[in-house]
Amino acid sequence: MQNQDIWDLFTRKEEYSPKKLDxxxxxxxxxxxxxxxxxxxxxxxxxxxxxxxxxxxxxxFAVCLTHDVDDIYPPLSHSLLSSVYSLKRLDLKGSVDQLMWKLRGAGYSPYLNFSKIMDIEAKFGAKSSFYFITAEADPVRLRYDIEDIEDHLGEISDRGWEIGLHGGYYSYNSLEKIKQEKERLEAALGRKVIGFRNHYLRFKTPDSWEILADAGFGYDSTFGHRYSIGFRNGMCHPFNPYNLNTGKEIDILEIPLVIMDVALFATSKSFEEAWERTKNLIDITASLNGVITLLWHNFVFSCEFRKDWARLYEKVLHYCYGKRAWITSGEEIYRWWRDGV
Known part of the structure; x- marks a missing residue:
């Protein structure tokens, strides 16, 4: 590739005037x-x-672990499917628990599983980022009220894991909405948040970066692929985006998303293929002293019909730990990149 081609890929020039949108x-x-x-x-x-x-x-090299918290209460479809999968394994108690947790109270939701996820990661000396929704508008359903889980937020923060904002579906192009959502999360958490990823990975180059910088975020990790995996602009390192319209660097760090669980398994024919594709991207990133960012939704770890997804996550942690990777949160990557690189 010529230098101009490298620059056009880095800046994602073709996204400024897109011919097609989904x-x-x-x-x-x-x-x-x-x-x-x-x-x-x-x-x-x-x-x-x-x-x-x-x-x-x-x-x-580094591995940036992240979790989008789309749901803290299983939708009915999830509960029914998990119950069926439990029955297939002759786990009658598990099948009943998937359906009856509401009778015990909202606090017994299987998707309030942040401690479980942190315990898995802690075995490998790792930390991660949890991105929570505070928007009330959503194309599917009201997700949850962040104020209902302040105790969980406190535990995550006290253990040294990161809490960031999962921007609302309708907010990615609105500075006002993103500021409101950020303030609501900070009020519930009792501290500032610096990390962001938008719901459904909605993102517009370069406008989204400018909005997030103006809203006071330190970094974004939305910039990745929804329908596949890999490096959206050829970068396996965090970077400060450049705005071709203004001719200036944008004051925000992008920690690009490389692998999302949904996209990985939707485009892999088997667990083995998903693992080999993941391992390949890890090895490439390691060879370039880069950062590979993973997104595994929290529901995966308490979902009977997604056990393979959770199993692959632990396999990745084990592999990266063996390769002596720095396995950590977006916040720690951001602070290291800002202060040490």
């Missing part, structure tokens, strides 16, 4: 784009031309 007004990538996304050509170019990256304790 039903959620997201940029619609071509098949060629998706095939090429497995190679971080911009990061490779930068490393070749002298960029050096260091991580704490001489780790050679």
């Amino acid at each position: 039903e959620h007004q997201r940029f619609l990538f071509s098949e060629e784009d998706l095939r090429n996304a497995s190679e971080p050509v911009v990061s490779r170019y930068l490393i070749k031309h002298g960029m050096q990256v260091e991580f704490p304790e001489n780790k050679s």
Whole structure:
């Protein structure tokens, strides 16, 4: 690739005047784009031309673990399907529990599983980011009231994991709405939040970055693929975006999303294929001293029909731990990149 091609890919020039958008007004990538996304050509170019990256304790690469908290109460469809899967395994108690938790109270929801997720990660010396919704408007249903789970927020924060904002479906292009959602989360949490990812990965280049910078966020991690996995702009490193319209760098760090559970399994024919594709991206990132960002939704860890997804997550943690990766949250990546790189 020529230097201009590298620059156009890095800035995602073609997204400024998109020819096609999907039903959620997201940029619609071509098949060629998706095939090429497995190679971080911009990061490779930068490393070749002298960029050096260091991580704490001489780790050679980093894994940024994230969880979008779309639901804290299972939709009826989830409860029914999990109950059926439990019955298939002759787990009668599990089947009943999936259906009857509401009778015991909202606090017994299987999707209030943040401690469970943190315990899994702690076994590998890892931390992660949880992105919570505070928007009231949603195309499917009211998700939850953040004030109802202040105790859970406190536990997550006290243990040293990150809480960020999962921006509402209708908020990605509205500074006013994002500010309101941020303030609501901060009021419930009792501290500032710096991390962001938008619901449904709705994002407009470069406008979303400008809005998030104006709203006071330190970093975003929306910038990835909804229908596949890989490197959206050829980067396997965090970066400050550049606005081609203003000719200026935007004052926010992007920690690009590389692998989302839903997209990975939707485009893999088996558990083994999903693992091999994931391992390949991890190995490529490690070879370039990069950062690979994973998104596993919280419901996966308490969902009978997504056990393979949870199993793959632990397999990834085990593999990356063995490769001596720095496995941590978006907030810690952001602070290290801001202060140490």
